[in-house]
Amino acid sequence: MLVQYLTAFAWGIIVLLAFIGYGRLINVILSPGKKFDIGMQAAFGLVLSVIVGGILNLASVISPLAIQVFIIFGVLLLFFSLIKNCRAWPMSARKAFVFVKENKFFSIATAVIVVIILARYSFAVSFFGFNGADDFHGYMSFPAKMLQTGSLGNDPFSERRVESSLGGQYFLHAIILSATSFKNLHLTDNGLGYLILILLLVGFLREKKVDRYLGMGAVLVMTVIVSPVLNITAAYTAAAVIFLFFRLSYQVLEFKNNSPLRNALMVALPLSALCALKSSYIIVSVMLFVGHYFIYFRSLGSFRPLVKEFFIAVAAVFIFLFPWMLSLLASSGTLLYPVFGLGYHGTAYGAFKHVIQFDLYSLLRFCFEGFNSLITLLPLVVIGAMMHGLVAGEGKKLLWLIFLSSSAGVLVLAVLMGGYSLYYYSFAYLFPGILFTAAVSLAGGLQFRSFPNFNSRLLGLMIIIFLFGAYLQKDLIVIDNIKYSLNIDGGRPKIGLTNSDLVSEGELKQYSDLQKAVPVGETIIARLDRNFLFDFKRNNVYINDTPGGASLPPGIPLRSGSEAMADYFLSHNLKYVAYSYGNEANFSRVSVSGMLKAHVNPLLRAISENGLAFQDYTMELSKTRKIIYDDGKNFVLDLSIKNK
Numbered sequence: 001m002l003v004q005y006l007t008a009f010a011w012g013i014i015v016l017l018a019f020i021g022y023g024r025l026i027n028v029i030l031s032p033g034k035k036f037d038i039g040m041q042a043a044f045g046l047v048l049s050v051i052v053g054g055i056l057n058l059a060s061v062i063s064p065l066a067i068q069v070f071i072i073f074g075v076l077l078l079f080f081s082l083i084k085n086c087r088a089w090p091m092s093a094r095k096a097f098v099f100v101k102e103n104k105f106f107s108i109a110t111a112v113i114v115v116i117i118l119a120r121y122s123f124a125v126s127f128f129g130f131n132g133a134d135d136f137h138g139y140m141s142f143p144a145k146m147l148q149t150g151s152l153g154n155d156p157f158s159e160r161r162v163e164s165s166l167g168g169q170y171f172l173h174a175i176i177l178s179a180t181s182f183k184n185l186h187l188t189d190n191g192l193g194y195l196i197l198i199l200l201l202v203g204f205l206r207e208k209k210v211d212r213y214l215g216m217g218a219v220l221v222m223t224v225i226v227s228p229v230l231n232i233t234a235a236y237t238a239a240a241v242i243f244l245f246f247r248l249s250y251q252v253l254e255f256k257n258n259s260p261l262r263n264a265l266m267v268a269l270p271l272s273a274l275c276a277l278k279s280s281y282i283i284v285s286v287m288l289f290v291g292h293y294f295i296y297f298r299s300l301g302s303f304r305p306l307v308k309e310f311f312i313a314v315a316a317v318f319i320f321l322f323p324w325m326l327s328l329l330a331s332s333g334t335l336l337y338p339v340f341g342l343g344y345h346g347t348a349y350g351a352f353k354h355v356i357q358f359d360l361y362s363l364l365r366f367c368f369e370g371f372n373s374l375i376t377l378l379p380l381v382v383i384g385a386m387m388h389g390l391v392a393g394e395g396k397k398l399l400w401l402i403f404l405s406s407s408a409g410v411l412v413l414a415v416l417m418g419g420y421s422l423y424y425y426s427f428a429y430l431f432p433g434i435l436f437t438a439a440v441s442l443a444g445g446l447q448f449r450s451f452p453n454f455n456s457r458l459l460g461l462m463i464i465i466f467l468f469g470a471y472l473q474k475d476l477i478v479i480d481n482i483k484y485s486l487n488i489d490g491g492r493p494k495i496g497l498t499n500s501d502l503v504s505e506g507e508l509k510q511y512s513d514l515q516k517a518v519p520v521g522e523t524i525i526a527r528l529d530r531n532f533l534f535d536f537k538r539n540n541v542y543i544n545d546t547p548g549g550a551s552l553p554p555g556i557p558l559r560s561g562s563e564a565m566a567d568y569f570l571s572h573n574l575k576y577v578a579y580s581y582g583n584e585a586n587f588s589r590v591s592v593s594g595m596l597k598a599h600v601n602p603l604l605r606a607i608s609e610n611g612l613a614f615q616d617y618t619m620e621l622s623k624t625r626k627i628i629y630d631d632g633k634n635f636v637l638d639l640s641i642k643n644k
Contacts, residue, residue: 008125008180012187015175016195018074019045024081026269030262034254037207039199043244045074046172046196046237047273053171054276054323060150062171064178067147071175106212113216116223117198124191126183130502132529132586134160134231137545140182140532143173148536154331156344157525157542157556159549162332163345166324168276169234182532183502185232193236197432198222200243201439208443218442222435230424234277238428241277242288242405245270246436249292250398252299260309267292268316275317276324279337284409284429289313291401298397332550346548346610349555398440402433503533510631515539517629517636518576525569527614528634529580542574548610558610562617566625566639575640579618582633587611 023041026048027034036044052070056062130136138160142152152170155161172188180187201222205215248255248266255263271285293310297303325335334343342348409429511533518524523540527547534541548558552572557564569577579585595608618637626641 004181005126008176008184008187009122011176011179012121012125012191014075015071016042016192017078018071019043019049019192019196021045021074021076021078021081022048025077030266031255031258033258037199037203039196039201039203040244040247042196042199043240044269046192047241047244047269049175050168050171050273050276051269051320053168053174054166054321054327057146057151057167057171058323058327062146062150062174064147067175067178106216109216113220113223117195120223121191121195124186124194127186127190129186131231133545134233135185136530136532136586138164138531138543139170139173139232140185141534141541141543142167142170143177143185144182144532144534145536145541146170146174147177152327152331153536153540155543156332156552157544157550158332159346159546161543162328162334162337162343162550163279164233165278166276166321166328166336168273168324169232169237169278172237173232181502189232189234189236193234193238193240196240197236197243200240200247201435204247204436204439205442208439210439210442214442218435218438225431234281235428238274238277238281239432241270241274242284242429243432243436245274245288245292246398246402246432249288249295249401250436250440252292252296260305261312264309264312264316267313268320272317272320275321278428280412280425281409281428282336282339283412284405287405287408288401289317291404295397295401344550344552346546346550346555349551349553399437402437406430406433503530508533510634513631514578514629514634514636518578522576523574524636525574525577527577527579527585527618529583529586544614546607546611547614549607556614558613558617562620562624565614565617566621570639575638576628577618577621577637577639578634579615579637580634581615581619581622584615587615589615 019042020038022045023036023043026044027036027041049070053062056066130140138158142161145151145153145155152161152167169188172192173185176184176188198219202215202219205218210218245267248270255266258266267289271289274281274285274288293306293313296306300306321336325340328337328343329335332343332345334341334345337343337345338347406426406429410426507530511528511530512535515524515535515538518539520538521540523542524534525542525544526534527544531541531543531545548556557568569575589612592608592612595604596612621637621639622635624643626638626643627635628638629636
């Protein structure tokens with residue numbers, strides 16, 4: 001257990017070093033006149049990895065060995081870069097020693113904060129906060145399939161495949177999984193994403209020569225703020241990419257002497273990666289893109305020199321995303337849902353709709369969610385108020401960029417989800433925007449036209465206080481949230497040495513035996529509690545993560561009875577259906593009964609109704625079709641053979 005934990009711990013650090021190595025390469029190529037700090041290098045390395053992942057996925061060459069070679073090459077780039085500058089090491093060491101000697105209190109406080117940050121990282125190495133529906137059904141299966149088959153492959157029955165992400169976050173998961181196990185997958189976001197965001201913040205504060213104690217306060221807040229974890233999708237990784245983009249936009253004039261191609265690529269790389277990480281961030285990416293060039297235009301005073309760069313950036317975004325988009329087209333019938341078509345998504349067949357409700361319940365629901373997130377959204381409101389005649393100078397353009405991109409993301413989310421889980425899903429773009437505003441304020445980068453004597457740094461401190469309250473208020477119980485961030489259960493931290501395995505030997509055998517009951521090469525429709533345990537090389541597995549959420553034309557019939565569903569599968573030459581009837585595939589009728597009420601958001605209600613219909617139909621078919629495997633928890637049906 002200790003060796004396994006230390007291996008995962010070390011692999012995360014190695015991956016971070018590789019990101020820094022690739023980031024240095026991007027620095028040399030795209031901005032030779034300005035040296036990126038370690039945070040920007042790490043963020044650009046993460047971004048490049050997402051883009052490279054799309055190419056490897058399209059070529060179907062992803063494997064543990066291929067990923068490890070990619071990571072080792074990044075580390076070597078960093079190593080040779082450091083060796084090249086080794087003559088400066090003694091002088092840097094002497095300066096550091098003198099600084100520590102002359103600033104003992106600050107150095108001790110810094111050391112304490114570094115220890116806390118490393119503790120957060122160590123707890124993320126083996127954190128068991130997985131979502132039994134989202135993660136076990138889909139998100140953990142995707143990197144497993146990548147590593148086993150070379151790509152995401154086709155998955156036309158997976159709603160998460162078509163709707164949630166093009167695949168960027170899944171490739172980052174595959175990087176971690178290539179040398180670790182499933183229980184280490186939180187290392188991607190809560191580990192690496194968190195560290196990169198910290199490094200970006202520290203780099204900006206140092207570059208702007210923010211008072212060291214003010215900067216320490218900002219970093220200290222970051223050590224205790226926790227991402228609202230719903231699953232293993234992109235939160236901190238996306239936040240880091242957005243923070244990187246804010247830094248590029250804030251310092252846009254520093255790159256004016258670069259070629260249009262170089263500047264365009266610097267814009268396109270992070271925004272492409274953001275779109276690939278999670279599809280819900282596309283609208284935020286569009287607003288960031290437009291806002292960036294608006295700032296650039298206002299700073300230069302002329303749009304003429306930007307025309308060429310703008311169109312190169314647009315083309316580059318599509319080029320970087322195209323491998324991921326082609327893969328999605330082959331799998332789910334659309335290049336990008338819903339921008340370039342609905343594909344095989346359930347909305348194409350009327351299975352359910354993203355509906356805006358204006359009834360009393362929806363209004364109250366939205367208000368409740370807003371109240372629950374009031375402290376989170378309040379700084380954004382403050383930013384909006386500051387823009388309206390309070391802030392002058394360059395800072396106002398930045399506030400517009402942050403406010404419009406974040407507000408657009410929140411608005412779209414509120415419309416699509418009816419206010420449901422606004423607090424959780426908005427973290428990735430609200431948090432970095434507010435944090436960057438605080439950092440700029442601490443740097444004295446905001447001038448107040450209406451209140452010339454108002455201290456910008458005071459505003460920064462106020463925003464930091466808001467952040468502290470907002471993201472430590474889970475259920476309004478601060479202590480519980482801190483314990484959650486430190487992975488403490490029953491008064492003791494779970495650091496991976498005392499955690500049990502995520503999957504027992506018995507479960508592994510069950511899934512192995514289940515799959516052996518199906519002939520090699522045959523396709524399986526899977527509605528199981530742990531789909532990621534499949535051997536994806538042995539069988540083609542279609543993960544039915546949200547029944548009705550995605551399916552081959554003309555759409556799976558979930559309102560016409562069990563025989564209609566069986567006929568539909570057989571018409572597509574799909575004979576084998578696997579189902580975890582013992583625990584209803586982590587989607588029990590009891591747990592979702594509240595979602596079946598008439599006043600619930602139509603999208604959520606339809607998801608619940610379709611899920612239960614599939615389960616009921618499958619259980620009915622188990623009485624009329626041959627059961628070729630049954631372990632008391634999971635069974636496999638051969639729909640082509642009827643019971644006599």
